[in-house]
Amino acid sequence: MKQKLLTILGLSAAIGATLLSGCATSSEKPTRQLSRAESYIEIAQNQGAQEYSAVALQSARDKLTQAKRAADKGDHEVARRLAKEAELDAQYAVAQTSRMQAQNSLREVQSSLETLRRETMRSTVN
């Protein structure tokens, strides 16, 4: 019985160790990835993402915070992934902000075109 148990224990330990090594590959703190995420968040803020893409921007900030916490705990692989996700969130916030700003400009230009058309129509009739 004890023999059997030890076998299971050994097997499990071996599998567990293999899986552990498979899951956690990175060893270094992802400093570069963290600062990239931070830079993109700053770019998004400067572009006005707070107004146009608040959800994505907040997600980026939250993930960066979590990434830093994980890095502090030495959980480098988790930190790296969270930082990368934060970067993509921030990039998406930038893209969404630019798109909405462009669409706002389009509406303005179209309405000024309409106004112009009405005015010239009137002056032509006169």
Next chain:
Amino acid sequence: MKSIILTYVTASLLLLGACASQPQNVAELEQARASVASANQIPMAERVAGAELEQARDQLQKAEHELANGDDIDKVRYHAYLAIRNAEIVRERAAERAARDKIASAEAERNRVLLTARTDEAERAKQVAMAQGRDAALARDAAAAALAEARQMEEQLKALKAENTARGVVLTLSDVLFETDREELLPGAYPAVDRLVQFLDDNPERRLLIEGHTDSTGADQYNQALSKRRADAVRAALVDRGIDTVRLASRGLGEAYPVASNNTAEGRQLNRRVEIVVSDKEGKFPAAAKRGS
């Protein structure tokens, strides 16, 4: 000891479960497949966000591989998430480009409308200028016509030996056109009467005031009556030749307005006369014409 062993086994199995047991439906992966598929459908995706589109495809492929290999499910989710985000970025970039293209064409349209409006305005201004030019030409013609008319009248009045006096245009028929003490016009007066008729035909808006004058010889009343009859004789001659009576007024002023001395024969001859005052264009006589009677 036994419990420690059990704990370890449980932990190992849990780890095994976490990494190895692969559920077929990973929500992120499903979403990533859909997102990448729709990003692939965007015609300008390659052009506006080629790098992101490639990233999205790569990340999706990694996630699919990891799922197939039975890799860590968190890793699958992670790559699926990156694929989704990249695909979303592609979508946003494409939408932004579409908006910017529309802005460009709206601005081009706006410039076209502005240009058309300015061209129309210039065309209208040109037409107004041409119309004004025509008006100016008409005004010039009218002025020229008026001037010609005035010159013609001047010529006619000169032919009638008219004078521009304080009373207006006045012409004088001398007494040699009448027999002494008689009011009938002598044939010698006819050319002057014909010129008057011609003048009145040419200037239908003008009227005449015909005034008879005498010298101081004879009684005042007689002279007044004679001067009136002579004025009427001239008026009758004009009416005979077709001039409307309403255009002709006559009066006798007797000896009250001599133009020369009554002490000499020459002076008395000058005083025996018929004066004809020409009205203005409105048919009115200047205030100075209104004297006597």
